Amino acid sequence: MPALCAIVLLVSCVAPAALTELYLSDYYTYEGVMDYLDSLAKQYPQRVLVKDAGRSYERRMLKTITITNGDRLPGKRTIFMDAALHSREWMTPMAALYAIQELVVNFKQNSDLLRNFNWIVLPLGNPDGYEYSRNSDRWWRNTRSPNGAECYGTNLNRNFDVAWGQGYAELADPCSESYAGSEAFSEAEARLVRDTMHELVDNGSGVMYLSLHTANRSMFYPWVHDSTPTSNHLEMQEIARYATNRIYAETSTVIKSLQAFYYGGEMGGTSLDYAFKVGFPLSFVFEMSGLAHGLEYKFFPPPTEIHRLAAESWVGIRALAEKAIEKYPPGRLIPRVPRVTASNKAPSSRDYNVLVLRGLLSTLLAYVAQHLIG
Ligand SMILES: [Zn+2]
Numbered sequence: 001m002p003a004l005c006a007i008v009l010l011v012s013c014v015a016p017a018a019l020t021e022l023y024l025s026d027y028y029t030y031e032g033v034m035d036y037l038d039s040l041a042k043q044y045p046q047r048v049l050v051k052d053a054g055r056s057y058e059r060r061m062l063k064t065i066t067i068t069n070g071d072r073l074p075g076k077r078t079i080f081m082d083a084a085l086h087s088r089e090w091m092t093p094m095a096a097l098y099a100i101q102e103l104v105v106n107f108k109q110n111s112d113l114l115r116n117f118n119w120i121v122l123p124l125g126n127p128d129g130y131e132y133s134r135n136s137d138r139w140w141r142n143t144r145s146p147n148g149a150e151c152y153g154t155n156l157n158r159n160f161d162v163a164w165g166q167g168y169a170e171l172a173d174p175c176s177e178s179y180a181g182s183e184a185f186s187e188a189e190a191r192l193v194r195d196t197m198h199e200l201v202d203n204g205s206g207v208m209y210l211s212l213h214t215a216n217r218s219m220f221y222p223w224v225h226d227s228t229p230t231s232n233h234l235e236m237q238e239i240a241r242y243a244t245n246r247i248y249a250e251t252s253t254v255i256k257s258l259q260a261f262y263y264g265g266e267m268g269g270t271s272l273d274y275a276f277k278v279g280f281p282l283s284f285v286f287e288m289s290g291l292a293h294g295l296e297y298k299f300f301p302p303p304t305e306i307h308r309l310a311a312e313s314w315v316g317i318r319a320l321a322e323k324a325i326e327k328y329p330p331g332r333l334i335p336r337v338p339r340v341t342a343s344n345k346a347p348s349s350r351d352y353n354v355l356v357l358r359g360l361l362s363t364l365l366a367y368v369a370q371h372l373i374g
Contacts (some may be wrong), residue, residue: 087129096123098310147174163225163268209275215290224260
């Protein structure tokens with residue numbers, strides 16, 4: 001009995017602190033991800049806020065973590081990162097947790113990334129699909145909502161309201177892993193990402209959206225529904241190249257960088273294009289590597305490779321953030337983009353550029369009125 005008490009005492013003393021240490025020897029379960037976030041909120045209440053932001057179709061929690069440097073100064077800008085919208089891409093939540101650990105636990109080494117910016121991370125964007133992939137069908141990519149005809153699931157990265165349903169025939173096939181859903185934002189998980197984007201754009205803080213995927217070794221930027229370049233194409237190209245060059249310099253892994261359209265052709269409904277459309281001036285998809293020792297493991301690298309691949313992904317995530325922060329200092333205006341509502345039709349690039357110019361002009365006038373006249 002005394003021995004049992006000692007064990008209970010030991011566990012109760014050691015467990016809370018140990019939970020904030022990220023274990024990289026195997027893939028986390030849904031519960032493991034939720035517990036890790038909660039342990040950080042408990043251990044670092046001055047710098048971390050974990051929000052139970054919504055529910056998946058099967059009522060799992062969609063938790064976001066907001067990470068700050070704790071100085072509580074208002075007016076900071078935001079980097080919004082999500083992972084595992086595609087559930088079989090097991091490395092992406094691990095990479096998101098690794099980034100969270102770097103920003104929270106290893107704060108001192110990374111405080112430059114939190115001086116003028118806060119981060120919001122959704123490390124498990126499709127928990128139903130993730131659990132189904134982990135336990136039943138590892139190649140499962142979609143949500144788990146029913147589509148009738150004994151087919152399940154919508155591809156979250158085709159479910160956003162930007163050129164929704166445009167691109168190729170499988171987007172309309174309820175039994176395809178590319179199914180775009182019954183309508184734009186039919187999926188609770190996509191609506192959660194959308195609402196977070198809208199909140200950050202509306203409060204003027206959203207600068208960079210980053211969505212983690214595996215495993216074709218790419219750094220993509222918008223558009224993917226349209227071949228024409230965005231208004232700040234060169235800026236995003238420069239940032240993407242900076243990140244991929246950094247990864248190559250540190251790990252010798254080659255990650256290509258390009259406008260997403262030129263990888264696979266026209267594709268509507270992506271979170272990448274939606275973030276840019278609603279007003280994030282920077283939007284990227286980081287398709288991480290699934291390579292190990294020259295072998296292509298694609299979505300399921302062996303657990304022994306998790307640590308190395310997560311660390312490699314952090315090199316890229318950190319580099320993207322460094323450049324975003326450099327390009328968008330507190331004094332640089334972010335153009336407001338009027339939101340196009342209740343429409344599945346994406347604006348043409350020409351229309352979009354006009355909208356951006358209008359938004360920039362109104363932001364500039366507001367700035368002048370605030371600082372020079374008042
Ligand atoms: Zn993906």
